[in-house]
Amino acid sequence: MLINTGVPTREQIELRLPSPERRARGPYAMVECFQEIPCNPCSTSCPFDAILPMGDINEIPAIDLDRCTGCGICAGVCPGLAIFIIDESKGDGTASVTIPYEFRPLPEKGEMVRAVNREGDVIGDAVVTRVLLSKKTKTPLVTVRVADEHVHEVRFFNLIDNKTVCDKTSSKIEEEPKTDDTACATDDDEIILCRCEGITLRTIRDLIREGYTTVDEIKRISRAGMGPCQARTCGPLIASEIARMTGQPVAEIQPSAHRAPVKPMPIEFFLGGDSE
Ligand code: SF4
Ligand code: SF4
Secondary structure, three states: OHHHHOOOOHHHHHHHOOOHHHHHHOOEEEEOOOOOOOOOHHHHHOOOOOEOOOOOOOOOOOEOOOOOOOOOHHHHHOOOOOEEEEEOOOOOOEEEEEEEOOOOOOOOOOEEEEEEEOOOOEEEEEEEEEEEOOOOOOOOEEEEEEEHHHOOOEEEEEEOOOOOEOOOOOHHHHHOOOOOOOOOOOOOOOOEEEOOOOEEHHHHHHHHHOOOOOHHHHHHHHOOOOOOOOOOOHHHHHHHHHHHHHOOOHHHOOOOOOOOOOOOOOHHHHOOOOOO
């Protein structure tokens, strides 16, 4: 069937699905590449060695989902557009699918789109929650949120001619058919995680997806934790977001390195009590 239609069977898909525990833990790559072809950028680009090395370039890629963080790099480099990042961990009746999308125009965050399955049939509406243009991978990655029962079917989307941006207060949206009343779910990406430097949760999540998975790396690249509070507020929050997205226990995430002084000190301290 695959060879004739390009559509994998339900059985082929089910064999690739992670365990329910792994699916609930955080984002993961769903590698829908089923034919032996001379191709391996997914394997060579994964910063976590989650797509196992191929002894023969024709091998079908095999993934270690305990290593996969759902960073999306493989999805952005796969020339066959055969990798999707699935996140079923939100637990609110919605789930997200990140789709490599090589068309123009790109949708905007918050835009309503028509979710399409592997056969090309429209199966409902979805809201765009993220559009990532990575310099590393070139292929844009578009994340759409759908009702969770559709997350293993949705593999593409069509733009809606009269663009609608998701807004629960908009009567226009209410006229649109929706998969359910969670289709306009808002995201918490705009939360400021590092108040001193004004760094949002979205920036932190983007960096983790790009492969920066220690508090120190994120601090150096984003300045989160370099402000007056010296990471006392954002450090533990960043650590817990790394733990959530990479599936590690939070106790194993190292805090960022600190150099003295570790808290704001008055100038008298350094001048031996003389403020002049
Ligand atoms: S999503 Fe990231 S960690 Fe997972 S296989 Fe792809 S590149 Fe590796
Ligand atoms: S890069 Fe894509 S097409 Fe190539 S082997 Fe990996 S999953 Fe298959």
